[in-house]
Amino acid sequence: MEKKYTKEEIIEKAYEIAHMIANTEQVDFFKRAEAQINENQKVRESISSLKSLQKQAVNFQQYGKERALNIIEGKISNIEEEIDAIPIVQEFKQSQGEVNELLQLVSTTIANGVTNEVIKSTDGDLLRGETGSYVKNTTYNHLQ
Template structure:
C-alpha cells in the first residue's frame, strides 16, 4: 500500500470536512459571538478588574492582612458574577456548547465509520 496516496486522500477529505465545518451555521454563530466578546470593552475591563482584585488578594494574604484579603476576594467574586451574567458571555457559552455538541457528534460518527470499516476488513 502506498501511504503517500492514502495520506493525500485523508488530507483532502480532512480539508473538505474543515471547510464544511467552517461554513456550518452553528460554527458561524459561535465565531461571530466569540469576536463580539473579544471586542467588547466592558468585558475586557471586567477581566482586568478581576485580575487586579485577585492580585490584590494574593498580596494582602502575603502581607498578613486577612481583612483586606477577604475584601479583595469578595470584589473579585462580585466582578466575576458580573462577567458571568453579561448577556454576551451567556450567549457565548450557549454557542460554545452548541458548537461542542456538533463537534462531538461528528467525532462520534467518524469513530463509528472507522470502527465499522475496520470490522469489515477484519482488523
C-alpha cells in the same frame, strides 16, 4: 478490492470537514458573539480586572497569604458572575457549547465509523463490537 487511502488523503479530507464546520451557522454566530463581546466596554473592563485579580491570586498563593487569597478569590468569583450575567456572554458560551458539541459529534462519528468498518471488513459481530478474528478465536476456544 477496496481502495487504500494515504494519510495525506485523509488529512486533506479532514481539512475539508474543518472548512465545512467553520462555515456553519453555529460558528457564524460564535464569531458574531465574540466580536460583540470584544466591542463591549463593560466586558473588556471586567475581563481586565479579572486578569489583574488572577495575577494577584497567584502571588498570594505562592507566598502563602491565605486570607488575602480568599478575599481575592471572592472578588474573582463576583466579577465572573457579573460577566456571565451579560446576555451576549451567555449567548457566546451557548454558541461555544454548540460548536464543541458539533466537533465532538464529528469525532465520535469518525471513531465509531472506523470501528464498525474494521468489524465489518473482518466479518465480525457489529452488535457485540467484536472483530472477526476475536469471534473466530473465542468460538473455537468455546468448542474445545
